[in-house]
Amino acid sequence: MNETLVTVVGNVATTPVFRELASGPVARFRLAVTARYYDAVQNVWADGHTNFFTVWAKRSLGSNVQGSLAIGEPVIVQGRLKVRDEERGGQHWTSADIDAITIGHDLSRGTSAFRRVLKANTALTEAAGAREPERDPEPEPVG
Amino acid sequence: MNETLVTVVGNVATTPVFRELASGPVARFRLAVTARYYDAVQNVWADGHTNFFTVWAKRSLGSNVQGSLAIGEPVIVQGRLKVRDEERGGQHWTSADIDAITIGHDLSRGTSAFRRVLKANTALTEAAGAREPERDPEPEPVG
Amino acid sequence: MNETLVTVVGNVATTPVFRELASGPVARFRLAVTARYYDAVQNVWADGHTNFFTVWAKRSLGSNVQGSLAIGEPVIVQGRLKVRDEERGGQHWTSADIDAITIGHDLSRGTSAFRRVLKANTALTEAAGAREPERDPEPEPVG
Amino acid sequence: MNETLVTVVGNVATTPVFRELASGPVARFRLAVTARYYDAVQNVWADGHTNFFTVWAKRSLGSNVQGSLAIGEPVIVQGRLKVRDEERGGQHWTSADIDAITIGHDLSRGTSAFRRVLKANTALTEAAGAREPERDPEPEPVG
Numbered sequence: 132m133n134e135t136l137v138t139v140v141g142n143v144a145t146t147p148v149f150r151e152l153a154s155g156p157v158a159r160f161r162l163a164v165t166a167r168y169y170d171a172v173q174n175v176w177a178d179g180h181t182n183f184f185t186v187w188a189k190r191s192l193g194s195n196v197q198g199s200l201a202i203g204e205p206v207i208v209q210g211r212l213k214v215r216d217e218e219r220g221g222q223h224w225t226s227a228d229i230d231a232i233t234i235g236h237d238l239s240r241g242t243s244a245f246r247r248v249l250k251a252n253t254a255l256t257e258a259a260g261a262r263e264p265e266r267d268p269e270p271e272p273v274g
Numbered sequence: 275m276n277e278t279l280v281t282v283v284g285n286v287a288t289t290p291v292f293r294e295l296a297s298g299p300v301a302r303f304r305l306a307v308t309a310r311y312y313d314a315v316q317n318v319w320a321d322g323h324t325n326f327f328t329v330w331a332k333r334s335l336g337s338n339v340q341g342s343l344a345i346g347e348p349v350i351v352q353g354r355l356k357v358r359d360e361e362r363g364g365q366h367w368t369s370a371d372i373d374a375i376t377i378g379h380d381l382s383r384g385t386s387a388f389r390r391v392l393k394a395n396t397a398l399t400e401a402a403g404a405r406e407p408e409r410d411p412e413p414e415p416v417g
Numbered sequence: 418m419n420e421t422l423v424t425v426v427g428n429v430a431t432t433p434v435f436r437e438l439a440s441g442p443v444a445r446f447r448l449a450v451t452a453r454y455y456d457a458v459q460n461v462w463a464d465g466h467t468n469f470f471t472v473w474a475k476r477s478l479g480s481n482v483q484g485s486l487a488i489g490e491p492v493i494v495q496g497r498l499k500v501r502d503e504e505r506g507g508q509h510w511t512s513a514d515i516d517a518i519t520i521g522h523d524l525s526r527g528t529s530a531f532r533r534v535l536k537a538n539t540a541l542t543e544a545a546g547a548r549e550p551e552r553d554p555e556p557e558p559v560g
Numbered sequence: 561m562n563e564t565l566v567t568v569v570g571n572v573a574t575t576p577v578f579r580e581l582a583s584g585p586v587a588r589f590r591l592a593v594t595a596r597y598y599d600a601v602q603n604v605w606a607d608g609h610t611n612f613f614t615v616w617a618k619r620s621l622g623s624n625v626q627g628s629l630a631i632g633e634p635v636i637v638q639g640r641l642k643v644r645d646e647e648r649g650g651q652h653w654t655s656a657d658i659d660a661i662t663i664g665h666d667l668s669r670g671t672s673a674f675r676r677v678l679k680a681n682t683a684l685t686e687a688a689g690a691r692e693p694e695r696d697p698e699p700e701p702v703g
Contacts, residue, residue, distance in 0.1 A: 133568075133569050133570065133593060133594060133595050133596050134595045134608075135566060135568050135593055135595075135611050136422060136566075136567075137564060137565075137566055137641070138281040138352050138565075139562075139564050140352065140375075140376050140562050141562065164562060164564055165562060166562050166563045166564075166640075167562050169455065169457075171455070171457070171460070174457070179563075180642055182564050182641065182642065182643040183643060183645065184643070188381075191382055191383075192381055192382040195381040195382065195383075195384060195385045196381055198385040199381055199385045199386050199387070199388075200381075201388075204388050204390075205390075206378065207350055207352060207376045207377075207378045209281050209283065209350060211595075212566070212611065212641075213609055213611065214611040214612060214613070214656045216612065222651060225654035225655060225656065226654060227643045227654065227656055232283070232382070233283050233350045233380050233381070233382050234350075234378070234381045234382075235349065235350045235377070235378020235379050235380055235381055235386070236378050236379060236386050236388040237376050237378055238331075238335055238338040238339055238342055238343075238376070238377045238378055239334055239335040239338065239375070239376050239377075240334075240338075240390060240391065241338060241388055241389050241390040241391045242338050242341045242342045242388070242389050242391060243342050243378070243379050243386040243387060243388045243389070244342070244386060244387045245342075245344075245347050245379040245384055245385070245386045246384050246385050246386070247347075247348075247383060247384040248383065248384045248385060276425075276426045276427065276450060276451060276452050276453050277452045277465075278423060278425050278450055278452075278468050279423075279424075279565060280421060280422075280423055280498070281422075282419075282421050283419045284419065307419060307421055308419060309419050309420045309421075309497075310419050312598070312600075314598075314600070314603070317600070322420075323499055325421050325498065325499065325500040326500060326502070327500070354452075355423070355468065355498075356466055356468065357468040357469060357470070357513045359469065365508060368511035368512060368513065369511060370500045370511065370513055424567040424638050426638065426661070426662050474667075477668055477669075478667055478668040481667040481668065481669075481670060481671050482667055484671045485667055485671045485672050485673070485674075486667075487674075490674050490676075491676075492664065493636055493638060493662045493663075493664045495567050495569065495636060518569070518668070519569050519636045519666050519667070519668050520636075520664070520667045520668075521635065521636045521663070521664020521665050521666055521667055521672070522664050522665060522672050522674040523662050523664055524617075524621055524624040524625055524628055524629075524662070524663045524664055525620055525621040525624065525661070525662050525663075526620075526624075526676060526677065527624060527674055527675050527676040527677045528624045528627040528628045528674070528675050528677060529628050529664070529665050529672040529673060529674045529675070530628070530672060530673045531628075531630075531633050531665040531670055531671070531672045532670050532671050532672070533633075533634075533669060533670040534669065534670045534671060
């Protein structure tokens with residue numbers, strides 16, 4: 132409840148980084164989301180502000196991101212927004228992360244060939260105590 | 275403004291039907307979206323209510339849907355919800371349509387290989403007066 | 418998971434109907450949501466399609482709706498969309514319901530004076546076993 | 561298109577600051593949004609991560625926020641998310657702003673009495689060239 136769910140459409144801005152952690156696979160990448168608006172004076176569509184997010188994909192979504200996404204590709208991402216404020220070395224940092232629920236290639240920009248992955252290993256991991264996404268209040272840090 | 279934007283994650287429930295209209299390509303399919311909830315008594319996740327939508331994909335999104343999606347595949351769809359009430363033959367009908375902005379294969383269920391499609395023909399069509407999605411108040415009917 | 422969360426901005430189209438059920442208070446009303454779009458030819462904003470929803474508000478939200486909302490007032494509603502298909506008397510019916518999580522008067526149209534309501538009775542009800550909104554897969558029917 | 565629309569439910573964390581600018585009224589405040597999650601081990605609902613946003617309300621929404629919202633009150637906010645990165649004095653800053661479309665008091669927490677405000681002055685301003693919200697790519701800074 133009161134989660135900040137977002138759906139964003141943008142481009143993969145960095146090559147996904149993948150790790151196998153004790154809690155399961157994790158992939159992360161930067162996402163660039165550029166608003167488009169209609170300029171009524173010029174009568175054209177133009178680029179507006181670009182939002183950058185760090186997207187985290189865990190468990191089977193993490194493995195499949197690793198096997199599917201490359202830098203520059205257009206994607207749609209749905210997930211939970213986490214705005215973080217930190218103090219590090221006397222400096223104040225804020226970051227905007229998305230803990231992804233689902234990611235897909237944007238079919239308005241091209242075609243995609245899908246191959247279903249059986250969740251055998253994931254099922255075992257989950258049976259061993261891994262939490263379901265909805266009950267996952269905080270993403271584990273990936274070094 | 276005041277559009278009903280939705281993002282839904284579900285499965286393609288019918289084979290996409292494709293048409294080339296004067297206004298451009300259009301694909302449509304039925305989408306099944308089943309809520310999952312945590313049953314605290316049984317301590318398991320279970321299926322809840324299933325929403326069915328008719329998804330409409332137009333222009334380049336329509337062509338790419340035709341070249342990418344098959345029945346049964348898991349997808350994420352973002353678009354504008356249209357709830358329609360009609361009187362036909364003395365009967366009252368309601369339908370729930372989504373005028374899709376973006377569609378992608380759900381990478382939490384498998385991998386996808388993406389191929390960018392150049393928008394040459396679409397660009398020509400748009401230059402000839404086709405409206406951009408945001409300025410498109412009503413989907414054209416597909417017979 | 419995979420719930421169809423929507424946020425809609427519209428007007429209360431029917432006087433809210435209120436019931437005290439064994440499971441707690443429930444209010445319901447019809448909501449009219451009219452899309453606005455920019456007509457580039459006429460250079461004006463115009464009305465598009467109107468979506469109608471039946472909004473259900475339960476527990477403390479239901480009581481407060483009863484004490485706050487009147488027909489014609491502009492509101493923002495966030496909730497879970499339920500598209501229902503039924504067969505009644507040989508006829509096929511579909512309805513679009515929203516199981517509301519939050520409702521508020523739309524401050525872009527006017528001002529509102531807020532008064533906090535203590536959740537004493539609700540807390541007792543919940544302690545007695547009422548389910549939290551997120552774990553509530555299906556709204557109870559209100560005759 | 562490709563805007564990052566968010567709907568958040570939280571509490572007003574700072575007293576709204578109001579300015580009358582040449583472009584119209586503007587109000588801003590900080591909003592605290594605390595996720596709630598179900599702790600299956602303890603069998604209780606608990607607080608998760610808190611997101612902080614700076615919310616900007618312009619034109620008639622700005623005036624009405626000024627006349628309606630006080631620190632600590634629970635609200636629902638729908639708007640466009642802007643994540644900003646800046647370099648100031650050799651330091652790197654990020655902030656998460658919401659350019660609000662609609663704001664309302666959260667009726668799950670209390671009651672609200674609404675009073676419609678006629679848009680006479682706003683209409684004049686808009687006729688004189690003010691942009692409609694949807695065509696507003698960047699919020700004006702408020703000193």
